[in-house]
Amino acid sequence: MSEQKRLIANRYELGNLIGRGGMADVYEGIDTRLSRTVAIKLLKSDLANDPSFEDRFRQEAQASARMAHPTIVRVYDAGEDIELDSRGNQVKHPFIVMEYVRGKLLRDILHERRLSIEEAVNYASGVLTALEFSHKAGVIHRDIKSANIMITENDQVKVMDFGIARAISDSSATMANTVGIMGTAQYFSPEQAKGENVDARTDLYSTGVLLYEMLAGRAPFKGESAVSIAYQHVSEAPDAPSTHNNLITAELDQVVLHALAKDRNDRYPSAEEFRDHLIA
Template sequence: MSEEKRMIADRYEVGALIGRGGMADVYEGIDTRLGRKIAIKILKADLVADPSFEAKFRQEAQNSARMTHPTIVRVYDSGEEQSVDSNGNTRRTPYIVMEFVSGTVLRDLMHARKLTSAESIGFAEGILTALEFSHRAGIIHRDIKSANIMITDGGVVKVMDFGIARAMSDSSATQSHTQGIVGTAQYFSPEQARGESVDARTDLYSTGVLLYEMLAGRPPFVGESAVSVAYQHVSESVTPPSAHNSEISAAIDEVVMHSLAKDRNDRYQSAEQFREHLLSAALAPAAGQPAAPVAFTEPLEGVETTKIDAFDELLGGLSAESAVTAEVEPVTTANTNPFETLGVEFEPEIVDTRVKVEQTEKSMKLAGLAWGVGSGLVVFVIGMVIFVLAFGTLNVNLPTNKNIEVVDVVGQTFEDGAAKLTELGLSVVEKGVPSDTVPADEIISTDPPAGASVPKETEITVTYSTGAAEVAVPSLLGKSEQEAKDALTSVGLILGTITQGTSPSAALGKVIQSSPETGTYTTSGSAVDLIISNGKVEVPNVTSMSVSDATNQLQGASVGLTVKLGTQEVGCANPVPQGQLVLGQSIAPGPANQHSTITLYVACNG
């Protein structure tokens, strides 16, 4: 069989080579059973020779297959193909069948052009979303780098190679310093460089390196060898990315530098925290905006100013130590109403100005202080009145001790409800929960509830629906219809349509396929369609094929028939040679009972 038509597991047709790395080659392929395009990763022979690597690779492939998320390249299947080479030796080929992604590797995209800050932040958000999902599943990527990130034609991030890096890490002692490892060292965390154990925060450091590279157009550390780069990750300080790209804000700088802390305890502690801080920084205003309030320090034109002495100087001018008796005589003054020219009239207050006051030194000092404060207040009030009359209405919000009543926002969208609460001066805390009854983004409750009286800036927890909960489709293969229905009901799913299909191995009435597939996350209450075995197989037309090719196809895993050879010529007693062509078959092409025996008719030899 030609290389282009190479088959794996009698199901996956291997096509053109589309990628090559230090560990594996990736081919375009076709799943002949489901008729969909796939990618097939086949490990190289030098890694297959390491039994521990092979075992760990197989385990990690299984872990990756459990993760179904839009930002992660899905793994459909894995296994080991066995074949015999030209020397008669058995050759084992571990493989992984993955989702085929049409797009560009992030590494190639960065080489092709400079990414915008918005693109860089968007791609990092997708990577962190994938890591949040994988970390919750207990899987650490260990090899986040630009070569392991795909950007689809629609701009969606797809993280690849979950788990393979772990197997490489465990077998690192058998590997040399190849260019692939040098490239990976560029994204090493300090703990990786020191050979220490790694955890989820290691992935976050590598993501920080990648974010730095996307924003700055270069990695934080460069060197001539892996050792040089790794040393810098451990010992050297990082230059902020804004030093290489002036468009980067101080807020983004701070997020990147936080993610690249040498001590993992000083970094972000989860992918979710990293992502939230990054998105918050992306929304922060650019440097210098908004402008801070301006205090006027220059005197206003036409307004006379008076220097006010310091407090000690004000009181120090009063030097009498004994009681002093002062008599204030009435003084007749001209009309000094400053508002008369503006049309503002005041009713004069008649006051008896003949007052005898006995003052001590203390009372005189207090009187002077009161006079100074009072004068200041009078000047302020007069100035405000002049401003109002000259420039229009003044809206003054005086502080009050009144509480705020929480308004009812239940049933509104989170955006609308949060805006109303914020306008009241309350601090909104967001809390999303799944709900099978409340539409997505609709507010379910508030805490404190509507009608409660609370002080200004009180935190109000707004609980809203994130939509129906998502559940994983359970394994249904090999179950009867009723067993499958019970399994679906137990996780909150319902049985959808049932279609009959052929299978060489599944007994009559047993499930051979589900849609969505096992392990896929879908909305609670969704229907799952099944294909159930009809107890038959699809017999191909092998007429005009060689006896050997026809036999291999009919006895293969996809058909599973027993093959006999015979002739339709009466009285033919000579043995049937294997090299002849098939002239006919006892079972016509189409459906046939499983495990049937089929006779291939050939010409009589003489």
């Protein structure tokens, strides 16, 4: 059987590769039982037998399955597909079956064109609505960035990839204790950059970075390495977004810079309050 026609868990037909991530590949697929198009995330074969990555993959499924909301990509199923290799040994392929979203990554849209102020505010508001829901459910995303935001054909926001999310109740584990620092340096909060505990306000900082990027057409900090960018998140004050886009009002500048406060106690305390100030 060719890879295109491979059947996962005797139910999900694997189609074309549509995305690659650090620990998984994503395929378009068909749920043969329900005759619907789905997205199937498969753990990369070279990581499938690494318990730490396998645990993270299961964690993603469990966290995402709790996120039933229109602004969040739905998870339908998860499990392990078992195959026999040429020597007769069992090979595990953990998988997650997700809602197939027709649209574009926000990252790709930003590469194509500058957003209007209205678009930037609307997209950030959608992300904050998703985070309001997830935070109330006890889940921190930890990796908010343009590559994890889908914009549907109807111009709706869909947040995806809770792959490094952990329940807030388990957040005593610091970022420094994980296998490498997760996330993307451009969107790091100061506490992530320093390897400290994270909480819901970490997501709000990253959303502030995303909002800055959408408004200004560039990230608040640039550097030649992840370390240099992380240092700036900890130690440097960002320019106001209006420095790069004179259509941005002083009030909107203030909202963005409030979200980017170095001390999490100086940021908005919740996604709901951040959104309310943004759309006021």
